[in-house]
Amino acid sequence: MKILVAVKRVADYNVKVRAKSDNTGPDLANVKMAINPFCEIAVEEAVRLKEKGIATEIVVVSIGPQAAQEQVRTALALGADRGILITTDTDLESLAVAKCLKAVCDNENPDIVLLGKQAIDGDNNHTGQMLGALTGWAQATFASELNIDGDSATVVREVDAGLQTIQIKLPAIVTADLRLNEPRYASLPNIMKAKKKTIDSTTPADLGVDVAPRTTLLKAEPPAERQAGIKVEDVAELVDKLKNEAKVIS
Amino acid sequence: MSILVIAEHDNNEIKGATLNAVAAAQAIGSDVDILVAGANCSAAADAAAKIAGINKVLVADNAAYEFMLAENVAPLVAELAANYGHVLVAATTNGKNVIPRVGALLDVQPISDISAVISEDTFQRPFYAGNIVATVQSSDSIKVMTVRTTAFDPVAEEGGSATIEAVSAVHDAGVSEYKGEEVAKSDRPELTAADVIVSGGRGMQNGENFELLYKVADKLGAAVGASRAAVDAGFVPNEMQVGQTGKIVAPGLYIAVGISGAIQHLAGMKDSKVIVAINKDEDAPIFQVADYGLVADLFKALPELDAAL
Ligand SMILES: Cc1cc2nc3c(=O)[nH]c(=O)nc-3n(C[C@H](O)[C@H](O)[C@H](O)COP(=O)(O)OP(=O)(O)OC[C@H]3O[C@@H](n4cnc5c(N)ncnc54)[C@H](O)[C@@H]3O)c2cc1C
Ligand SMILES: Nc1ncnc2c1ncn2[C@@H]1O[C@H](COP(=O)(O)O)[C@@H](O)[C@H]1O
Numbered sequence: 001m002k003i004l005v006a007v008k009r010v011a012d013y014n015v016k017v018r019a020k021s022d023n024t025g026p027d028l029a030n031v032k033m034a035i036n037p038f039c040e041i042a043v044e045e046a047v048r049l050k051e052k053g054i055a056t057e058i059v060v061v062s063i064g065p066q067a068a069q070e071q072v073r074t075a076l077a078l079g080a081d082r083g084i085l086i087t088t089d090t091d092l093e094s095l096a097v098a099k100c101l102k103a104v105c106d107n108e109n110p111d112i113v114l115l116g117k118q119a120i121d122g123d124n125n126h127t128g129q130m131l132g133a134l135t136g137w138a139q140a141t142f143a144s145e146l147n148i149d150g151d152s153a154t155v156v157r158e159v160d161a162g163l164q165t166i167q168i169k170l171p172a173i174v175t176a177d178l179r180l181n182e183p184r185y186a187s188l189p190n191i192m193k194a195k196k197k198t199i200d201s202t203t204p205a206d207l208g209v210d211v212a213p214r215t216t217l218l219k220a221e222p223p224a225e226r227q228a229g230i231k232v233e234d235v236a237e238l239v240d241k242l243k244n245e246a247k248v249i250s
Numbered sequence: 251m252s253i254l255v256i257a258e259h260d261n262n263e264i265k266g267a268t269l270n271a272v273a274a275a276q277a278i279g280s281d282v283d284i285l286v287a288g289a290n291c292s293a294a295a296d297a298a299a300k301i302a303g304i305n306k307v308l309v310a311d312n313a314a315y316e317f318m319l320a321e322n323v324a325p326l327v328a329e330l331a332a333n334y335g336h337v338l339v340a341a342t343t344n345g346k347n348v349i350p351r352v353g354a355l356l357d358v359q360p361i362s363d364i365s366a367v368i369s370e371d372t373f374q375r376p377f378y379a380g381n382i383v384a385t386v387q388s389s390d391s392i393k394v395m396t397v398r399t400t401a402f403d404p405v406a407e408e409g410g411s412a413t414i415e416a417v418s419a420v421h422d423a424g425v426s427e428y429k430g431e432e433v434a435k436s437d438r439p440e441l442t443a444a445d446v447i448v449s450g451g452r453g454m455q456n457g458e459n460f461e462l463l464y465k466v467a468d469k470l471g472a473a474v475g476a477s478r479a480a481v482d483a484g485f486v487p488n489e490m491q492v493g494q495t496g497k498i499v500a501p502g503l504y505i506a507v508g509i510s511g512a513i514q515h516l517a518g519m520k521d522s523k524v525i526v527a528i529n530k531d532e533d534a535p536i537f538q539v540a541d542y543g544l545v546a547d548l549f550k551a552l553p554e555l556d557a558a559l
Contacts, residue, residue, distance in 0.1 A: 017381055
């Protein structure tokens, strides 16, 4: 069984990214970049499926600047077998990303595509579902448990009400939620090994994908700041403030 | 062009989030229809027809739509969308699961989590964990979007008298099947509907200690939430997670207990009207957004709070 994992290069989750002072976009100058945490979980799940003998090959793909090669390498160090880097100079919308991934699916014929549920920069939560539409495959989003059984998979999903279980036919799209697994750290020998693994480079144009944007970012502004609050001395003062000043409890 | 809102419902009742999505739709235009896709969902359709300001309720009542499986519902919505300029749904897990699939079927770029309507084609949405507000203009002929429910006051549940029209189209992709659900039953209000929320974090130390929060919550008629750390540690179930990648809430009062205030947690609650933080670390970032901060050991403060209420 072949697994394709899509990983995105994003600002590290510890960084509070701010709008540029001219409000034209996020200020990413000198910001530490990393693999999107949900993508890391997706990679880990693929590696575990390989360790269980269910997956035979893990291909990792990223769409982004040349530097996204670092994130592909990270995934290779975690245990993916080979990489595909689709380079672009502009930030692609999720529709264009999904079309690139569809083209990769056509070439690679994976049985499962694992993605993160959400990229923590754009906060879109789109791509897996969109790839589902383009391939016509089943989708299991927000997965917290994945069990493969022949040509189908049982997936537990994190939904608003709790946990939902669905069964999907393969090939299928699965997007990882936080509780799917806890990703490992890459070991030094595996980091060294990853340097020798192949990364094929291509472009959306080579894949025949039209990436013309459908939306324009007119402005990127900081959100309204909260007024600084006060510290209270004890519970009695807190209750008094909530009753008589904020008037939010009676 | 008219606007289609996909209802969030359980086949019997319309969920509150739908009313926020309708409010967003009405900020775009006045001609708003609702789609109720489900199975044996006529009660939900009747309820939808009563929502204030709705023109028409479309009901797709078929076993294939019972659990909102995206593979079946997305082609239905995509087909109906031909008659609309906008398709909206609340940013619930159902909405987020279905809408992007609709977008790709229509070859349009979906827009997530809109928090304001600037014009028919221009919307605001938070990204980067709510640290930046984007104003986005769409050039697609059909705008397909999810709605951040906390950003729009709900429309009235009653007062409308929409016509109800059956949709006969059946899409059953046959690739996915609902197997079951694990839902914790609670008498407390739902997180996204509550006016008061008491949330616990890693500082709670274990699930049993959440009893201390439940006691306070019950005195306040509050819902109980949690940080990711508390969910990951197994103190409480996933549906209680508040944050960038959990539930977005904005109650009148949010009390964060033993929560440090990571970017990702703040993203889910910093639009609350009044924020209280109880934390033993006076430098915890949560205090930067708190209206009232209490530097204290929660195991002392919570019983005192319980007694004082
Ligand atoms: C991709 C991604 C997505 C994420 N999504 C979310 C999300 O949606 N929601 C979310 O919450 N987090 C999310 N996180 C996690 C987030 O980064 C933090 O790790 C998490 O919010 C920390 O939870 P916490 O505040 O409970 O724990 P900690 O940061 O460990 O804080 C515990 C706090 O409790 C206090 N404390 C301890 N004991 C006591 C006591 N006896 N009395 C009083 N105070 C005490 C401590 O001083 C400390 O401030 C996400 C992270 C990633 C990478
Ligand atoms: N540029 C990209 N390259 C590779 N994978 C991506 C890219 N953008 C999004 N994805 C995948 O889609 C998931 C969801 O992203 P999004 O829909 O942007 O929130 C991510 O976790 C990745 O798995």
